[in-house]
Amino acid sequence: MRPAYLLLLALSILLGGCAELAYYGHAAAGQLEVINNRRPIPEVIADPQTPAAVRERLQYIERAHAFAIRALHLPDSESYRSYSDVSRPYVLWNVFATPALSLQQKQWCYPFFGCQGYRAFFNEAYAQELAAELQAQGWDVYVAPSPAYSTRGWFADPIYNPVLRYPAIDSAAILFHELAHEKIYLKDDSQANESFAMTVQLEGVRRWLMEQQQAEYFDAYNKNIRRDETFVLLLMGYRKNLEELYASENTTRYKRAEKRRILNQLHRAYLTLKESWKGYAGYDHWFTKKLNNAVLAPVGTYHQDVPLFQALLEQHQGDLPAFYKAVEELAQMDAARRRQELNALLPD
Template sequence: MTRLYRLFFALPCLAVLMGCASPLYYLQAIQGQADIFAKSRPVEDWLADPATPPEAKRHLVLAQQLREFASRELLLPDNQSYRAYADLERPYVLWNVFAVPELMLKAKQWCFVVAGCVPYRGYFVKNNADKFAATLKQEGYDVYVGGVQAYSTLGWFDDPLLNTFIHRGEAELAGLLFHELAHQKLYVKGDSSFNESFATAVEIEGVKRWFQRNGAIEAAEAYIEKIQRRDEFAALVETYRTRLSEIYQSNSGAAEKRAAKAQTFADLRRDYGSLKTKWGGYAAFDSWFAQDLNNAHLAAIGVYNQYVTAFQALFREHAGDFTAFYRAVEVLARLPQADRHAALEILSTSKS
């Protein structure tokens, strides 16, 4: 009866979450979330089921250990999220659609009652995401459809573990759980760069502490190296985002801007090749560069990395104390957005 109750409860709540979205979009969101609820079972049930593969059981046990660590050591919400598991029988839980004008870098926004305005729109069925992206492309937008392995309902529902991410490596699984629980800890309506950067900073510090606690020095070092490479990738993209911004704001004609845009993306690919050589052939970002890159791809990268260094500086200012850190973040969250971002910019240059 509990699961059935949750399914009925999801309908009015999701209506509130989706706000003024179109009826069809609202309907697919309800159906997608209801499908996840219907397929969710407590982790204990999966572990007791002889049909559950041993490898899946191993990952589920690890996920529960990470879940307890997140609440006990990182002071993240201690609730029922990630204590159940669902096999959706697909590689992604949903697909986000990003859209940016052809000769601009400001991403199109979609606004919802609880989440506020965000630079993407999510679909639980890829075909629906592709159709929406095609419509935006016809309107002249650069578009990008990206698969999402996990997302947070911001504490409105108990988010389950999913087959879309449970088989990740230990560091990646830890990072994902810490990241999504951080969204439940604190979320500022309509400020994606703040929310994602905060969650990413918590993710990074959380994974470091997980490995430090377990004495896995080599694993911790490998994770730190991976994060450094992710930062270098983000910095490379940001360099070319700045270059494109200058091109788009110039007095050149549209044809000249398009030619300069194409050359800029070609240069970005070339410099990634150099970066990859420096990394000894590390190829984690090859799939991103294998796409037909456009402005929308840049928007998807920027959301997650813009203020990570600022939050890391704030964490250092509070001597690694999560209680004090969260209090400081809550102070920032109460500021008007312009003041909040100005404060984060200052923190980004902090050497403390």
């Protein structure tokens, strides 16, 4: 663990109350567990006890990692050169919260690290406990599991065992996404951060599959991406309806009733969309939980600015170093000016 990080963590704890002390203790213990479980990927591959499927996937990830450094100009750091089996289905559980009549995500702020629109836990029970507390206070809440996360270069982040459950191309996509976070961080701007990383992920997968001459996989991945985009557009449309409702002058009682109607309408619209996909059920899990603002709010975080960053990449003729330089310039701006510059990329 880096001495500088320990100092920052100690200062953060001193500046926090009892609840913050407990959270920072949990975060430090979880990060320590990840560090202690790390093994160099070549060592895991060479170990005769390693299952063949794990060995093959780690070899694939090694090739994708080398490509990310060479062709995508992502960081050549110590991250993703090791493997950590945390013996659970996900690494983190992220708690999102919004007011009952707003899509504005609750922010958790940390000294030196800025603010985020979620709070992450290494233990699902702790995440559910916080979610229950917030729900009792009247917040809409959503607990989202995550197979990976980035410390943005503070540690040598490993590949986590949950990543290996996904198809090979998805594990490469996750790798590109997390390395993008390590490349550039836009402070206090979760939406821009995630949309930037998603843009790098999509472009990285496209170039990776082209280099591998796997056109059939590229076509299939493109089909999934188009389906993802269609589903996201559906969610964003109803998210916009909710935003307009909450901004209106109607009574609270009316807004609550209309909120239920809009969310029910969203479910019906999804069933119609599903029929057009010949019954593809990949998004059914969205509707097995109770739909609320907190479920829809992160959709904008991960996708809303992707067209803007894609336009910026196109503006630089696909030149990734020039694109990164432009994003770094955005990262130096205050939030208001950054938003103005991003929105100007797609004035229509």
